[in-house]
Amino acid sequence: MKIIEVRNLRKQYPKHLAVDDVSFEVAEGEIFGILGPNGAGKTTTVECVAGLRVPDGGTVRVAGLDPQLNRGELRQVLGMQLQSAALPEKIKVWEALDLYASFYPDPADWSELLERVGLTAKRDTAFKKLSGGQRQRLSVALALVGRPRVAVLDELTTGLDPQARRDTWELVEQVRDSGVTIVLVTHFMEEAERLCDRLALIDAGRVAATDTPQGLIAQVGGEQRVWFRPSAPVEDGILLALPEVHEVRRSGNQVVVSGSGNLAPAVTLALAQHQIVPGDLRIVQATLDDAFLALTGRKLS
Numbered sequence: 001m002k003i004i005e006v007r008n009l010r011k012q013y014p015k016h017l018a019v020d021d022v023s024f025e026v027a028e029g030e031i032f033g034i035l036g037p038n039g040a041g042k043t044t045t046v047e048c049v050a051g052l053r054v055p056d057g058g059t060v061r062v063a064g065l066d067p068q069l070n071r072g073e074l075r076q077v078l079g080m081q082l083q084s085a086a087l088p089e090k091i092k093v094w095e096a097l098d099l100y101a102s103f104y105p106d107p108a109d110w111s112e113l114l115e116r117v118g119l120t121a122k123r124d125t126a127f128k129k130l131s132g133g134q135r136q137r138l139s140v141a142l143a144l145v146g147r148p149r150v151a152v153l154d155e156l157t158t159g160l161d162p163q164a165r166r167d168t169w170e171l172v173e174q175v176r177d178s179g180v181t182i183v184l185v186t187h188f189m190e191e192a193e194r195l196c197d198r199l200a201l202i203d204a205g206r207v208a209a210t211d212t213p214q215g216l217i218a219q220v221g222g223e224q225r226v227w228f229r230p231s232a233p234v235e236d237g238i239l240l241a242l243p244e245v246h247e248v249r250r251s252g253n254q255v256v257v258s259g260s261g262n263l264a265p266a267v268t269l270a271l272a273q274h275q276i277v278p279g280d281l282r283i284v285q286a287t288l289d290d291a292f293l294a295l296t297g298r299k300l301s
């Protein structure tokens, strides 16, 4: 079932068309990513979805609600984690949760939420004393305190070290597994690839493509490369005869085979049939970065 529908969304700032005809749908229970470089219009798009900005055109529905006309009801359905947590420095973790809980008629038990985001030991700590990762986990808890059906998480892991980023990814998966639909705004390819069930690639206020991460990579050819050092001379023809292989190149004493589908198994099997062992075998897959470049002419990072 669709829980979010965005059709032909448009948002014009005085000197800049930030969102130009954006359409996408989010299914209930998925992690839907909005991936694009800085300034692509991602935050503006989700702010329109959350009713925080008034669009200049198009329609938005969240669980059937119009964010502009049904603001009160929308707040019960959608929880938004803001890009930079706007909390007073001295507020303690429990006070922030208690305050946010007071906005809702039937809030979640915030001590359970604290446990879930791993901040129970920081209950009495002031916001300013939290690490970057702890602040982000608190912001996730605050987005969930109203028991929303949809949580919008904006640039959740920006500024976090790799360990804190991985911990936050696990938390996002746990939230999804608890039944909450997640809209994840990010400019990290790795994050989108690891977490998102489907995603929209956004560039300059437009959706370049929407699909699963693997589907997006496949859309642009899904080119893979297999590198190896053969134990005996290998003729190009052996490899070029395989339907999976598009090209065979040499780089020093290495053979580089480009192709698609089950490329690596096909190549290793053909080599084995000629008693050739592929030494130092490496498989390089196309990434979302490659897909973004092919679709927009620009690199993500």
Ligand SMILES: Nc1ncnc2c1ncn2[C@@H]1O[C@H](COP(=O)(O)OP(=O)(O)OP(=O)(O)O)[C@@H](O)[C@H]1O
Binding pocket: 013, 014, 016, 017, 018, 036, 037, 038, 039, 040, 041, 042, 043, 044, 045, 187
């Ligand atoms: N309130 C505003 N007034 C005028 N221009 C704005 C405003 N907010 C954003 N913009 C501009 O609109 C464009 C899209 O901004 P937006 O924040 O939606 O992009 P983004 O993809 O979320 O990027 P980032 O990851 O950097 O936040 C940018 O060029 C930005 O400078």
